[in-house]
Amino acid sequence: MIRLLDTLTNEPQELPPPPYDVKLYVCGITPYAGSHIGHAVPVVVFDVLRRYLEYRGYTVRHVTNFTDIDDKLIDRALQQGTTVKALADQFSAQYLASLKRLNALEATVYPRATEEIGGIVMVIAGLVEKGFAYESGGDVYYRVRQKADYGKLSKRNIDDLLSGARIDPTELKDDPLDFALWKGTKPGEPSWPSPWGPGRPGWHIECSAMALGHLGEQIDIHGGGADLIFPHHENEIAQSEAFTGKAPFARIWMHNALLRLGAEKMSKSVGNIIGLDEVLDSHGADAVRLFILGSQYRSPVTYTEEALEAAKVGAERLREAAMATARGTGGGAVAPIDAEQVRAEFTAAMDDDLNTSKALAVLFELARGVNRARDEGQNFRPARALLRELGGVLGLTFAAPPAASQEATPFVELLVQLRTELRAAKQWALADRVRDGLTELGIELKDSPEGTTWRRT
RNA sequence: GGCGCCAUGGCCAAGUGGUAAGGCAGAGCUCUGCAAAAGCUCCACCGCCGGUUCGAAUCCGACUGGCGCCUCCA
Numbered sequence: 132m133i134r135l136l137d138t139l140t141n142e143p144q145e146l147p148p149p150p151y152d153v154k155l156y157v158c159g160i161t162p163y164a165g166s167h168i169g170h171a172v173p174v175v176v177f178d179v180l181r182r183y184l185e186y187r188g189y190t191v192r193h194v195t196n197f198t199d200i201d202d203k204l205i206d207r208a209l210q211q212g213t214t215v216k217a218l219a220d221q222f223s224a225q226y227l228a229s230l231k232r233l234n235a236l237e238a239t240v241y242p243r244a245t246e247e248i249g250g251i252v253m254v255i256a257g258l259v260e261k262g263f264a265y266e267s268g269g270d271v272y273y274r275v276r277q278k279a280d281y282g283k284l285s286k287r288n289i290d291d292l293l294s295g296a297r298i299d300p301t302e303l304k305d306d307p308l309d310f311a312l313w314k315g316t317k318p319g320e321p322s323w324p325s326p327w328g329p330g331r332p333g334w335h336i337e338c339s340a341m342a343l344g345h346l347g348e349q350i351d352i353h354g355g356g357a358d359l360i361f362p363h364h365e366n367e368i369a370q371s372e373a374f375t376g377k378a379p380f381a382r383i384w385m386h387n388a389l390l391r392l393g394a395e396k397m398s399k400s401v402g403n404i405i406g407l408d409e410v411l412d413s414h415g416a417d418a419v420r421l422f423i424l425g426s427q428y429r430s431p432v433t434y435t436e437e438a439l440e441a442a443k444v445g446a447e448r449l450r451e452a453a454m455a456t457a458r459g460t461g462g463g464a465v466a467p468i469d470a471e472q473v474r475a476e477f478t479a480a481m482d483d484d485l486n487t488s489k490a491l492a493v494l495f496e497l498a499r500g501v502n503r504a505r506d507e508g509q510n511f512r513p514a515r516a517l518l519r520e521l522g523g524v525l526g527l528t529f530a531a532p533p534a535a536s537q538e539a540t541p542f543v544e545l546l547v548q549l550r551t552e553l554r555a556a557k558q559w560a561l562a563d564r565v566r567d568g569l570t571e572l573g574i575e576l577k578d579s580p581e582g583t584t585w586r587r588t
Numbered sequence: 589g590g591c592g593c594c595a596u597g598g599c600c601a602a603g604u605g606g607u608a609a610g611g612c613a614g615a616g617c618u619c620u621g622c623a624a625a626a627g628c629u630c631c632a633c634c635g636c637c638g639g640u641u642c643g644a645a646u647c648c649g650a651c652u653g654g655c656g657c658c659u660c661c662a
Contacts (some may be wrong), residue, residue: 160662173662185631203660282591285657291590292658334660356662361591363661388593391655424610426601429595431655438600441612448611451625458626480602487600493608502626506619559621566623577624 133187135180135352136429136484138360138384139284139368141482145350149188155181155348156381158338158355158363159195159241162222162228163203166229167404168419168434174388175420176428178235182428184254186524195238196338197223200245200331205320215321216245221363225408233419234528240345244337251332251340252372255312257323263373266327269315273370275308281369284384285361303407310366312336335366339542342380343371353381357388388431395520403425405434414439415532417446424487424525443532445495453518453529455505458580466504468514469571473497477521477572487525494521531586540556543574547583550576 134143146153160170181191199219208215227241243252255271258264263277275281275289277515282289282458293310311333316322322329332340342350348371355364364384371380392405410419418499422442471491476526480489497518505510546565569585576585583586 158662162662163662167662201660284593287658288590358595358657358661361657362659378662387662389656422600422613429593430601433600434600441600444613445611448625455626486602486610489609490604495610499627503628506627554621557621563622570623575624578620578622579625 132463133184134484135383135385137382138386139379139381144383145390146184146189150544151189153184153189153352154350154355155184155193156342156346157193157195157238157351157353158359160200160222160226161198161203162226163201164208164222166222166226166407168410169404170226170229170406171233171410171419172390172423172432173354173356173387174230174233174235175423175526176510177385178488179524180231180352180354180385180485181236181528182524183485184418187478192346194242194341194342196417196537197226197241197243199243200222200321201334209319210543218246219243224550228482229411232408232416234416234526236526242341242345243368245321245323247337247344248332250324251336251345252313252325253256254343254370254429255332255336256342257374258312258370264312265305265372267305269311270303270311271327271333271371272304273312273366274305274463275310275369276306278369278373280442282365284368285365286503287361301395302448310335312370312440313466327454331530332570334439335363338372339367339371339374339463340361342367342434343375348375348377352385354385354387357386357560360386376453385428386471387428391431391433399414410427410439413467414443415446415448415530417442417527417530418532420526421446421491424491426488427484427486429484446527447532449494449498449522449527450529450531452501453515453522453527453581455501455511455515457511458505458508463507463509466500466509466511466514468497468500468504468517470517473517474521477524481524490521490525492527494518498519525530545570547576547585551583 132145132148134145136142137144155177157173160166177193179192184191197219200215204215204219208218210217216362223243224283227293230237243439255264258273259266262274264271282292289308311553313325313327313330313336314333315327316329316331320331340355353364353367368380372378418439419442422439423432425438425442432438477490477493480486480493483489497514501511501514501518504514519529546569550562550565553559553565569576573588574585575588
């Protein structure tokens with residue numbers, strides 16, 4: 132039984148047994164800038180969740196949104212002399228391309244706020260009608276004090292929030308804590324018609340409307356980064372449950388810890404970001420996944436070059452085993468690896484709130500089993516197949532790490548060929564000079580009965 | 589100030605009552621013409637103090653150190 136820790140109740144929750152169609156909503160991004168390595172965390176975590184659910188027999192309806200209209204986009208577009216749409220399209224496409232490189236499964240739907248205005252307006256209108264929201268000067272605000280349970284997700288008390296000095300009281304709001312569902316248009320901003328005049332949606336409402344529209348009034352899992360717990364998800368619960376009159380809005384709330392860089396979290400506002408594509412270029416998808424999955428998703432991971440490098444070497448180790456080929460015939464007895472036992476260990480780890488760290492330990496031990504079986508001339512293919520199967524659940528590609536440059540390839544191959552001939556002639560000293568020279572240039576050679584292979588290090 | 593989290597070997601990281609998974613790095617050995625890869629072996633008593641218990645990294649309390657949210661943020 133899969134148990135996932137729910138942020139709201141702070142207790143493990145379970146899903147109905149399969150066959151069951153899991154309704155999963157994962158908060159996406161506001162596409163106003165390029166992605167950094169921190170964005171890869173929820174992507175990988177929820178991709179693994181999805182792959183694991185499917186592995187266990189569930190079907191998953193997965194929705195991830197793009198909030199393609201908001202203050203940052205408007206500011207950035209103005210600043211760059213472009214349109215909000217052009218900017219949002221550019222970074223949305225870039226984000227999706229990065230997801231693909233990360234080997235993340237595509238969501239069932241990627242709704243965009245600007246294409247869901249009708250649904251958003253409908254939800255806002257419903258909230259106004261029920262007295263949970265009010266129009267004021269062309270804006271519409273959600274009345275936070277209307278429902279007593281506001282703050283339940285983030286464990287906040289309304290009056291404690293009030294004492295926080297950083298809340299900016301707006302004269303248009305009845306209460307300083309009320310938040311905007313709809314913002315009346317200002318000159319030069321994109322706007323859409325509404326019963327309250329032209330304007331655009333506020334930040335939180337689009338997710339409620341999209342979850343409602345694409346998944347229904349009550350969903351199974353709602354996920355995102357821990358930084359979204361307040362105010363975003365708190366407000367989403369409030370709106371959604373007020374609108375539908377049904378609770379819980381989500382059966383399970385899952386939040387991944389934020390990636391840190393040195394002492395601080397990695398964040399655009401702090402400015403300490405490392406581009407996602409750059410890391411993918413230099414280390415490859417499996418290394419990024421191993422880096423992220425090396426710790427449980429609720430524990431914060433700290434980005435360091437050393438940790439990424441360690442993950443890269445580890446990925447290479449798994450790849451070597453997953454791609455292992457026989458030495459000699461490899462036709463001996465089947466390796467004594469109990470596939471059911473290994474699967475059981477892997478599954479037990481994953482069932483326990485996605486303990487990917489422990490699941491990876493199972494994979495590494497399995498990799499050792501594959502290698503040992505091969506070294507001993509046993510039939511290691513079933514074990515190798517199992518490694519590929521379980522690695523696939525974690526979204527590993529087992530692909531060769533990226534090569535920095537292809538230009539040198541013909542020259543390297545010429546040298547490798549030359550060395551092969553020298554070795555055939557037992558010209559060891561000369562052969563070694565070639566290999567040592569290549570090693571210094573970052574080319575590692577590997578001799579085997581089938582010939583010499585090489586790779587960049 | 590409010591809410592919450594964390595502290596395990598050189599680095600990363602599992603483990604929440606019965607005596608420390610795994611990865612990276614390091615040492616030795618095997619294999620290899622030499623290497624690489626791989627295999628084998630070795631490498632921790634769990635921030636500090638006190639308490640509960642037959643027994644604690646694991647429960648309780650205090651302390652120290654670090655972090656997150658409360659404001660846009662994955």
